[in-house]
Amino acid sequence: MxxxxxxxxxxxxxxxxxxxxxxxxxxxxxxxxxxxxxxxxxxxxxxxxxxxxxxxxxxxxxxxxxxxxxxxxxxxxxxxxxxxxxxxxxxxxxxxxxxxxxxxxxxxxxxxxxxxxxxxxxxxxxxxxxxxxxxxxxxxxxxxxxxxxxxxxxxxxxxxxxxxxxxxxxxxxxxxxxxxxxxxxxxxxxxxxxxxxxxxxxxxxxxxxxxxxxxxxxxxxxxxxxxxLPRKAPKKAKPTRQGIAYLVRRTDGAVLLETRPDSGLLGGMLGWPGTVWAEDAPQEAAPIDAAWHDPGLEVRHTFTHFHLRLALRLATVPPDATPERGEFHPRATFRPASLPTVMRKAWDIASGAWPED
DNA sequence: CAAACGTGGTG
DNA sequence: TCACCAAGTTT
CATH class of the missing domain: 1.10.340.30 (Hypothetical protein; domain 2)
Known part of the structure; x- marks a missing residue:
């Protein structure tokens, strides 16, 4: 009782x-x-x-x-x-x-x-x-x-x-x-x-x-x-981090993706190659030699413990281009729905923003 | 043990 | 717009 x-x-x-x-x-x-x-x-x-x-x-x-x-x-x-x-x-x-x-x-x-x-x-x-x-x-x-x-x-x-x-x-x-x-x-x-x-x-x-x-x-x-109720201890404010993601489209429609390391944020998931995400402004870190287009767009996304502002860089490369990072995924098997949401958002925003479009 | 770890819905 | 919140686990 x-x-x-x-x-x-x-x-x-x-x-x-x-x-x-x-x-x-x-x-x-x-x-x-x-x-x-x-x-x-x-x-x-x-x-x-x-x-x-x-x-x-x-x-x-x-x-x-x-x-x-x-x-x-x-x-x-x-x-x-x-x-x-x-x-x-x-x-x-x-x-x-x-x-x-x-x-x-x-x-x-x-x-x-x-x-x-x-x-x-x-x-x-x-x-x-x-x-x-x-x-x-x-x-x-x-x-x-x-x-x-x-x-x-x-x-x-x-x-x-x-x-x-x-x-x-x-x-x-x-x-x-x-x-x-x-x-x-x-x-x-x-x-x-x-x-x-x-x-x-x-x-x-x-x-x-x-x-x-x-x-x-x-x-x-x-x-x-x-x-x-229940009462809760106050939560910490989320900092904002910044980064750059590089979306590369080959002329045959393939796209350049990386499998992220098993541990850490988005571990084991596919994503666009990019810079680290930090509070300081990022340095460019392109994954392939290309003529880069800055569409002046960014993805805004909030994770559990920080806000992210992700700038985008776009490029189209020939079929024989060799990346320093990542692997090309053929257009036929690429599914935006197979990406974590922040990466899918980047794809959605980039679609229609490519230079030739 | 505090911090890391996603996303979409809600007020 | 934005903080809060959801059938937690791992390190």
């Missing part, structure tokens, strides 16, 4: 709410199907959870469909080419997820006979699976009573218990609450119920307290401070 209601009260209120309001999602096995004995596919649960890290359901849906159409099983994914997976992930962000996705699939295929471990600890040992994802997959796919802690759970619990400590200092306290409240029955549905509640009712701004299944036990609502 705490604050006047049982530890079982939140789950008791949330599960019926979930049974009525659960959204149909491509990776989700609904309450009715579960009741009928159907089990979720651990591969699809895992893939969805990786994609959903720091990413909205709306952004994930189409990517999830394309991945599962192309690679229906973890074994199929394990056999994929690195470049194919990175290209399919392009635009979704946090590209270390895609690199670890492949490492994880290959570890499951090679070390676990193509079958995901069915415990939190076993899952936690795989690349790209941290505390949240291990608990989520264990609960959702394997019906383990694992305490799932994500941004939604933090927000819901901070409000229900009126936790005033700012994040991230409040995490241990919130985790202790989450562990106490996780039910032994239907832990996967409970986890998804809390996350759905956080995504659709107990939202960061303007929470819909009037229709919340937890309204009767929510201390923040009683105090009139739901929208102010």
């Amino acid at each position: 705490r604050d006047g209601f049982s530890d079982r009260a939140p789950a008791a209120a949330l599960l019926p709410w979930y049974d009525r309001h659960a959204r149909a999602l491509p990776w989700r096995t609904g309450p009715e199907a579960l009741a009928a004995g159907e089990r979720p596919d651990p591969y699809r649960v895992w893939l969805s959870e990786i994609m959903l890290q720091q990413t909205t359901v709306a952004a994930v849906k189409d990517y999830f469909r394309r991945f599962t159409d192309r690679w229906p099983t973890v074994t199929a994914l394990a056999g994929a080419e690195d470049a194919a997976v990175m290209a399919e992930w392009a635009g979704l962000g946090y590209y270390a997820r895609a690199r670890n996705l492949l490492k994880c699939a290959r570890a499951v295929a090679a070390d676990h006979g193509g079958v995901f471990p069915d415990t939190e600890d076993g899952l936690r040992a795989l690349p790209g699976i941290g505390p949240y994802t291990a608990a989520a997959v264990a609960a959702i796919a394997f019906d383990r009573p694992a305490a799932v802690m994500d941004g939604n759970v933090e927000r819901v619990l901070a409000r229900v218990f009126a936790v005033q400590t700012p994040l991230p200092a409040a995490k241990p306290e919130l985790r202790a609450l989450a562990e106490r409240l996780t039910p032994a029955t239907r832990p996967g549905c409970y986890a998804q119920a809390v996350m759905d509640l956080g995504a659709t009712v107990c939202t960061p701004k303007s929470p819909a307290c009037g229709i919340c299944p937890l309204m009767g036990m929510c201390r923040a609502r009683a105090l009139g401070i739901a929208a102010e």
Whole structure:
């Protein structure tokens, strides 16, 4: 007991709410199907959870469909080419997820006979699976009573218990609450119920307290401070960095691209050759001998921890031109959608700005 | 452990 | 326009 209601009260209120309001999602096995004995596919649960890290359901849906159409099983994914997976992930962000996705699939295929471990600890040992994802997959796919802690759970619990400590200092306290409240029955549905509640009712701004299944036990609502919780430490201002990108088109339509190093920003992704991105003004660093055109245009893009102003240089070169950096990709196989968004923006802006156009 | 790591939607 | 925010993990 705490604050006047049982530890079982939140789950008791949330599960019926979930049974009525659960959204149909491509990776989700609904309450009715579960009741009928159907089990979720651990591969699809895992893939969805990786994609959903720091990413909205709306952004994930189409990517999830394309991945599962192309690679229906973890074994199929394990056999994929690195470049194919990175290209399919392009635009979704946090590209270390895609690199670890492949490492994880290959570890499951090679070390676990193509079958995901069915415990939190076993899952936690795989690349790209941290505390949240291990608990989520264990609960959702394997019906383990694992305490799932994500941004939604933090927000819901901070409000229900009126936790005033700012994040991230409040995490241990919130985790202790989450562990106490996780039910032994239907832990996967409970986890998804809390996350759905956080995504659709107990939202960061303007929470819909009037229709919340937890309204009767929510201390923040009683105090009139739901929208102010969880409190958070102030964030640092983002600096602005500058750079130059060089977009080279061959007369036969091929374009000059580089595969970026595996570690660091946009690691493992294709991109236009260019300068480093720094706060100081960049020095020219052309990847090939050419007559450069400055279109007077720049890409503005914001990453997690800095703003970028990327100036463009354009050139058209003959078929026998030899680059100092990068490789030409034939027009027939070049897909702007295979580029990370900042690089695709550069292509979009450059298209129509070439000198001959 | 603080910082690095993307992107698109929203108010 | 711009800061905030989303089903976090790794180093």
